[in-house]
Amino acid sequence: MAAKASEIAQLATALVRVLDDDGRAVGAWNPQLPTEALVQMLEHMLTVRIFEDRMFRAQRQGKTSFFLKSLGEEAVAVAGTHALDADDMTFPTYRQPGILVARGCSLIDMMCQIYSNRGDRLKGRQLPVMYSSRAHGFFGISGTLGTQCPQAVGWAMASALSGDTRIAATYIGDGATAEGDFHHACVFAAVYRAPVIINIVNNQWAISTFSGVAGAELTSFAARAIGYGIPGIRVDGNDALAVYSATQWAAERARANHGPTIIELFTLRVEGHSTSDDPSAYRPQQSAADWPLGDPIDRLKRHLNVTAGWDDARHAALIERITSQVRTAQREAEKLGSMGAGDVLNFAHEVSSMFDDVYETMPWHLVEQREQMLAELEAAVSCQ
Amino acid sequence: MAAKASEIAQLATALVRVLDDDGRAVGAWNPQLPTEALVQMLEHMLTVRIFEDRMFRAQRQGKTSFFLKSLGEEAVAVAGTHALDADDMTFPTYRQPGILVARGCSLIDMMCQIYSNRGDRLKGRQLPVMYSSRAHGFFGISGTLGTQCPQAVGWAMASALSGDTRIAATYIGDGATAEGDFHHACVFAAVYRAPVIINIVNNQWAISTFSGVAGAELTSFAARAIGYGIPGIRVDGNDALAVYSATQWAAERARANHGPTIIELFTLRVEGHSTSDDPSAYRPQQSAADWPLGDPIDRLKRHLNVTAGWDDARHAALIERITSQVRTAQREAEKLGSMGAGDVLNFAHEVSSMFDDVYETMPWHLVEQREQMLAELEAAVSCQ
Amino acid sequence: MPVMNMIEALNSAHDVCMEIDPKCVVFGEDVGYFGGVFRVTAGLQKKYGRKRVFDTPIAEGGIVGAAIGMAAYGLRAIAEIQFSDYIYPAFDQIVSEAARIRHRTAGEWSLPLTIRSPYGGGIFGGQTHSQSPEALFAHSAGMTTVIPSNPYDAKGLLIAAIESNDPVIFLEPKRIYNGPFDGHPERPVAPWSKHPAAEVPDGHYTIPLGKAAIARSGSDVTVLAYGTMVHVAITSADEQGIDAEVIDLRTIVPLDIEAIEGSVRKTGRCLVLHEATRTGGFGGELAALVQERCFFHLEAPVARVTGWDTPYPHALEWAYFPGHVRVGLALKKLLES
Amino acid sequence: MPVMNMIEALNSAHDVCMEIDPKCVVFGEDVGYFGGVFRVTAGLQKKYGRKRVFDTPIAEGGIVGAAIGMAAYGLRAIAEIQFSDYIYPAFDQIVSEAARIRHRTAGEWSLPLTIRSPYGGGIFGGQTHSQSPEALFAHSAGMTTVIPSNPYDAKGLLIAAIESNDPVIFLEPKRIYNGPFDGHPERPVAPWSKHPAAEVPDGHYTIPLGKAAIARSGSDVTVLAYGTMVHVAITSADEQGIDAEVIDLRTIVPLDIEAIEGSVRKTGRCLVLHEATRTGGFGGELAALVQERCFFHLEAPVARVTGWDTPYPHALEWAYFPGHVRVGLALKKLLES
Numbered sequence A, B: 001m002a003a004k005a006s007e008i009a010q011l012a013t014a015l016v017r018v019l020d021d022d023g024r025a026v027g028a029w030n031p032q033l034p035t036e037a038l039v040q041m042l043e044h045m046l047t048v049r050i051f052e053d054r055m056f057r058a059q060r061q062g063k064t065s066f067f068l069k070s071l072g073e074e075a076v077a078v079a080g081t082h083a084l085d086a087d088d089m090t091f092p093t094y095r096q097p098g099i100l101v102a103r104g105c106s107l108i109d110m111m112c113q114i115y116s117n118r119g120d121r122l123k124g125r126q127l128p129v130m131y132s133s134r135a136h137g138f139f140g141i142s143g144t145l146g147t148q149c150p151q152a153v154g155w156a157m158a159s160a161l162s163g164d165t166r167i168a169a170t171y172i173g174d175g176a177t178a179e180g181d182f183h184h185a186c187v188f189a190a191v192y193r194a195p196v197i198i199n200i201v202n203n204q205w206a207i208s209t210f211s212g213v214a215g216a217e218l219t220s221f222a223a224r225a226i227g228y229g230i231p232g233i234r235v236d237g238n239d240a241l242a243v244y245s246a247t248q249w250a251a252e253r254a255r256a257n258h259g260p261t262i263i264e265l266f267t268l269r270v271e272g273h274s275t276s277d278d279p280s281a282y283r284p285q286q287s288a289a290d291w292p293l294g295d296p297i298d299r300l301k302r303h304l305n306v307t308a309g310w311d312d313a314r315h316a317a318l319i320e321r322i323t324s325q326v327r328t329a330q331r332e333a334e335k336l337g338s339m340g341a342g343d344v345l346n347f348a349h350e351v352s353s354m355f356d357d358v359y360e361t362m363p364w365h366l367v368e369q370r371e372q373m374l375a376e377l378e379a380a381v382s383c384q
Numbered sequence C, D: 001m002p003v004m005n006m007i008e009a010l011n012s013a014h015d016v017c018m019e020i021d022p023k024c025v026v027f028g029e030d031v032g033y034f035g036g037v038f039r040v041t042a043g044l045q046k047k048y049g050r051k052r053v054f055d056t057p058i059a060e061g062g063i064v065g066a067a068i069g070m071a072a073y074g075l076r077a078i079a080e081i082q083f084s085d086y087i088y089p090a091f092d093q094i095v096s097e098a099a100r101i102r103h104r105t106a107g108e109w110s111l112p113l114t115i116r117s118p119y120g121g122g123i124f125g126g127q128t129h130s131q132s133p134e135a136l137f138a139h140s141a142g143m144t145t146v147i148p149s150n151p152y153d154a155k156g157l158l159i160a161a162i163e164s165n166d167p168v169i170f171l172e173p174k175r176i177y178n179g180p181f182d183g184h185p186e187r188p189v190a191p192w193s194k195h196p197a198a199e200v201p202d203g204h205y206t207i208p209l210g211k212a213a214i215a216r217s218g219s220d221v222t223v224l225a226y227g228t229m230v231h232v233a234i235t236s237a238d239e240q241g242i243d244a245e246v247i248d249l250r251t252i253v254p255l256d257i258e259a260i261e262g263s264v265r266k267t268g269r270c271l272v273l274h275e276a277t278r279t280g281g282f283g284g285e286l287a288a289l290v291q292e293r294c295f296f297h298l299e300a301p302v303a304r305v306t307g308w309d310t311p312y313p314h315a316l317e318w319a320y321f322p323g324h325v326r327v328g329l330a331l332k333k334l335l336e337s
């Protein structure tokens, strides 16, 4: 940790890499992980990709209202999570389903959320992919960008002042770093030396605007760290080993009470922002082969090829196993309904459940409104 | 400009000074100003100090509700303003009355604002020292910290896109840099290369908290600039020549369309935050002789001593002239009333004026409320 | 006469203003090159250049803060907040600054500033793409808050807002961007083209801020509504066969109190509608005003139909939305009491 | 029984909670070493240490954002916003986050979080040290909003707020920190010591959130008030010799609707008071509710007395404040109609 700290100033504008073009792990940041760990990472990244591919198609088939992929960014969430302890807390954005996958969340559970169906633990309240899973240390996603950052810092402050060793990791997109909340998070993290990792996922796009509109033409996002006196590291986000290693370094620092780290994960949003977006209106089409940093899955696969005899047959078998798991999960999830399954007035959830959890105990005005709603629904039915 | 730009990286954590301990102007940042310009600066700084001293006492005598000094920080506002063009726009905080003084605003006008009296152009609407003066390129002060920063950037963006050569300068306290607005200002300034100077007045205190609570223990405030790819300069804020020179450099840069500069002005809030504050509860008393960077007025005076034969007699005469001007102004201002002059219900302003300027044309509900208020005041009088 | 949907009409309002007044500038997240996520500013950057139409960083507080500075400089700033659910980071700049600068500087500065933002539900946007925050701005003295309900009004009101020398919040009911909505989610979306208010002149015209319109005349009950709810009100009255007068407020502050009083004095009954959560919503203000000013004409209490006091639930959207059933029941009850 | 002013009572509430529950943490601008600009947290850092009582950077959004994180961790977070005029930078964290996290996570996380802030005018604080933003929070489903009017209630309500598992906005009427205020600015300030509600037990007790108190019983008219206005209401009724029942709401959401209905059914008349600007203020909600629920008992429209729809003007403060004259006139008019 100390040795690497001396490089700190440059790290904010450099690009930390471990995997070279031949798939070899090189340099000081090589985390020297055992093969099983690498295979598991690969499996989790593939799971995310296959899962998202299917759910994207499900949305296109009208089975839910909205979907959004992390295609090309799988290493960011998966490898980062592998470097955290299982009970470290995460405050992600919508683009890190890899955290849930890496922590073993059931795919059915995630799909039910996407379908807002009877199995959705969030009771149909949230837009697809706005997961919440306390069991997996995954804070409920907000649709509002940036808000999770100071929350993560507060959680980390609370952990530190409680003498707990758990740390927090938060994620924010390149675009959202322009929000005041990002600044608040950095100031508070610095001032209280909070045990937190602030991950800036620079996928180079914020809907239709390239990262220059967020300031990337002038310096790196990791350089923001310098202004707060926080270590900042710019990492190749498509290099799972580099992501792992930088995260591990930051996590150890935080756990040893040396304070926060800002990690910029340089990657690429390969597809549109979401199913509501058509990127052909603002940028040229790219094929996976052209991804500037390479496909993170291919790169890890190549590494396993070179170092552990991972061959195409095993890779294909893994893909097949995952695909079949995903397919099974989807079937199970769809048994519990999907949004497009009935008409819009055929609700998967007890409608009155929307009044639950507004407060711990329901106040009179919500009780009244709930009754009014039920009467209204009855009237609607009797009209038909 | 180019020569100095090469030093930029270090400037954010260094301390730019011109005046040495013997009062000589040394080094690359010496602005080489003619004596008359220096004497005028001295006069403006002295005016601020004498003016504030009297107004502070007026508040203590019950002539107004509130007051706040810039004691020890006179060089920041005065020397900075001298380096700007007269029609450059400023977006200050409450602690830069020196801008108005340096731009020749009448002291009576300022006093009337402080007294909220009949002469107050702001019609008694604003807390004392929350001046506004379009004629002097001085944007109306907000009580809410930090908001002026992105406004200044927007003004500068507008100037640039209109092909105007005027630039904007804004000021923010060390404490208030923690606000999201500061971050927004920096991001927008960087992205649009706005012709703006963002001055961070690090007077080491924010009411009762020292600048460490805003992050100063980890790095300088000027270092924030690095994270945005903006040049940042840390300047001895009690060295009028250094303040002048850094401002001039930044202003030329901005006017030449090279974009924004962040200047940290390191100084000291010598007294309490305001008349509502008792600093003895949170920090030891200091005498002027102990000010870490020296009294900015003494330092400029010494420089004139050494380089222009400015002697104690001339200095005393200048003080006397200013004191008498301030006294005369005060007498004139008080002829127009002061807050404590009558009872609290004896208003210096047409009370119905509070309904003006809420909108360009008064809507019906304000017309009705104004009538109701007048009826109420009549009833109050007839009760007595 | 050209036929436009609401997006086209709003786009045309921008175009007309930018053409006439070189001081107009348009900006916001994804507003420039892309033309806005709802395409309201499509084509403007190409036509007027990147200096006058540009993308901003994702920082609503920065957008409004910079817009205030631009307006203080003398430009006419037109800012888009991508969804009104995301206007809160700009709340301080709006209520502490934009709303107050004319007053606190005693008129030294005024702010020709329009903040546009899509609002409301009905598109399965979940809790952060469905909110109706109008009441918050109505409570901020100095702000004008405008909500159109059809293409013709949208264009005329937006031009009036842009030309106003005061800051205006301009909330666009996103559910009816592409067609009026009768409150029946199960029916196919009707396009604007069949609606008379889709006839929108190409050129410049304004609809005065602070003036309501009678969207449906009637004599038995007055319905106060704005945005999407105007259409729901009309459908509900038609369906129930109730002779309701539907007043489309168009501007909620300043309010067209004369139109309201005139109608309520005539009908003696009043129903107030909005999609926003009920408690503390603008319906409270409307109900309060109506009973203060028309009490002795009222034959029944002023009733409110609103969204529930919960976040807008994604999949349960159509149990949340105050649709034709809720409005119809309220109308019937009001006429029975 | 100890006699306390409101500041002492609030300080004692903190002390009691911190003593009982090691999970309580207190923070805000100038809150730690200095003990707060109004001294509400004086002595706490010394007693409980810098880990549990600390100063924060000047960033209200950061304060509330971090507080949410702390509460999500499991602490009981007690944050001070120095003046409620400065709560707007935290508005997004409050309404988009604090208010919604229990709901959006279906109860996976709840937030034991209290945000205290002095509000209201009457101290020549000018437009940014005088505001009353309660209506904004009342419109945010998920928030509880509490406003005490005397030392005894302040302590009991604050302990209840701190012990609540939901986020609470706790607004403290700064004008009556040091003594009750009858609406006569020309009179010397009366200290709390002469007021019965200044008798405050040293130890733990709570006043339930959502329950009003009858501050003055009467039978001719019901006055709904909270904070400073409770005292103005009592004085005005006394001065006018009107048999008014003054209800101190104490919590505005959830509201004690039974207490309100009970009183209005009895008196048949209702006056609603607040210091906040009128349009869109919480008075609108109150008036709407009262006429919805007690219409056929009302002999006159529900009336409102409020601050004007302008910024709070520094030197004209006492023409702005809804004092005894404005309230007195309204009471008389209400009884005459």
Ligand SMILES: Cc1ncc(C[n+]2csc(CCOP(=O)(O)OP(=O)(O)O)c2C)c(N)n1
Pocket: A093, A095, A143, A144, A145, A146, A172, A173, A174, A175, A176, A177, A201, A203, A205, A206, A207, A269, A273, C029, C058, C082, C086, C089
């Ligand atoms: C406060 C806020 N403003 C605007 C939006 C609308 N919005 C949703 S995603 C997005 C782009 C985010 O870009 P980035 O932060 O880079 O994350 P990415 O989508 O690339 O992962 C925008 C503007 C929002 N959700 N919240």
Ligand SMILES: Cc1ncc(C[n+]2csc(CCOP(=O)(O)OP(=O)(O)O)c2C)c(N)n1
Pocket: B093, B095, B143, B144, B145, B146, B172, B173, B174, B175, B176, B177, B201, B203, B205, B206, B207, B269, B273, D029, D058, D082, D086, D089
């Ligand atoms: C948004 C906001 N939060 C809090 C305050 C209360 N307040 C007034 S001055 C002050 C300290 C400011 O310190 P700094 O920015 O260093 O400026 P200085 O007073 O030292 O010039 C605080 C917290 C405020 N005015 N605005």
Ligand SMILES: [Mg+2]
Pocket: A173, A174, A175, A201, A202, A203, A204, A205, A206, A207, A269
């Ligand atoms: Mg991005």
Ligand SMILES: [Mg+2]
Pocket: B173, B174, B175, B201, B202, B203, B204, B205, B206, B207, B269
């Ligand atoms: Mg300071």
